[in-house]
Amino acid sequence: MTSTPSRLVLAVGAVLLLCLVAGVAVPVAVQAQQPETPPPLSLDDLAALDALIDEDEDTDNAVAQFDSGAVVDVAVLSAVLAFALISFKKRSEPLKMVSWVLSIGYLGFYKASLVSVVDIFGALRASLPAFQDGQAYYLLIAFTLASTVLWGRLYCGRICAFGAVTQLMDRIIPSRFRVDPPAWLDQRLVYLKYIMLGSAVLYFLASGDTLVYRYIEPFWMFTLNGSTLMWTLLTVLLLATVFVRNLYCRYLCSVGAGLGLLSNLTVFKIKRWGECSTCKLCEKTCEWGAIDGPKILVSECVRCDDCERLYADEDKCPHWLIKKHVVARAAKVG
Known part of the structure; x- marks a missing residue:
């Protein structure tokens, strides 16, 4: 039977052995878990990165040019x-x-x-x-x-x-x-x-x-x-x-x-005078065929304003001529 001191020596030796094994194994395991340091970039890699950067700059310039062109x-x-x-x-x-x-x-x-x-x-x-x-x-x-x-x-x-x-x-x-x-x-x-x-x-x-x-x-x-x-x-x-x-x-x-x-x-819509029901002046002037007597055919009218200029002309439009005649006649009577 092994004596007590011998058992104590064996226990201490086992502990020291375990510590030694742990001291060697743990650093190795940690080192194995750490990522490897990437290799340095080659000249080809650097050229590819420069090309990507230039492409991004060209895209930004194109967007800027597009925006300015649209404006x-x-x-x-x-x-x-x-x-x-x-x-x-x-x-x-x-x-x-x-x-x-x-x-x-x-x-x-x-x-x-x-x-x-x-x-x-x-x-x-x-x-x-x-x-x-x-x-x-x-x-x-x-x-x-x-x-x-x-x-x-x-x-x-x-x-x-x-x-x-x-x-x-x-x-x-x-x-x-x-x-x-x-x-x-x-x-x-x-x-x-x-x-x-x-x-x-x-x-x-x-x-x-x-x-x-x-x-x-x-x-x-x-x-x-x-x-x-x-x-x-x-x-x-x-x-x-x-x-x-x-x-x-x-x-x-x-x-x-x-x-x-x-x-x-x-x-x-274009305004019409009461005299438009009998006057044909604008109808004859319209080059679009958009006037039918007193009626403006809105689906055919392109607002060329030919009739509107005539409509406002006090020397040609019968509405104004009649009005002037009435005023002049009233002035004579008065």
Whole structure:
């Protein structure tokens, strides 16, 4: 049997052995658990990081350029729309012609941005441009809709670039070439644009094809990019417009049809005098066929302000002439 001192020595030895084992094993285990120090970056790694940093900077610059470009587009478009509105409120023929030139130059050839039947297609399938990518687009659409509800087809009369082209043609081409359709024919031809609009929408809903617009709208001409057939059709249309003023706008424009329907909600309509029920002066002056006796056909009126200038002319409008005659006669009697 082992003596007590021997047992004590053995116990102390066992404890020391355990401490020795622990002293060696624990540091090894801790060292094993610590992550290895990553190797230093190579030149290729540093070059890749520099490329990523440059790419981020390029992206930031592109975003900044996009934002500044969008601001410029909105600012210039706002100026064009504001000028058109001022020319309308002033009822000024020279200002209206300047507005046409601005629309042709900026909205036409520079931006090729006109309200189109394609916008109706996009609304029907809820596929419109993202707002952050199309602030100017939404400004034009909002102005067109709001101005139509307020005053009628103001867009057609002053802002549409193609409409501006045909109206300038009417000012330049001698009147001896003009052929005015008889009233009975004109009253029927105006419905063609509604047929065009309905047919285009039905075709789109059935096929999903938006490219049909290129054959029912001449607005692509401002891009100077069209097929032989498209240029041929455009040439025929413009030649016909030499003889029949505003031919496309009056009889064939799908956008005009849509805005014509919306214009039935117009708030600020053209005022009429009591004498308008018998006077035909404005009706004969209107180049859009939008006056029928005392009635303004709001769906056809583009607020060209020709009749409104005549309406306010105290030397031509029978309302004022009769009023002057009554006043003069009363003065003589008195």
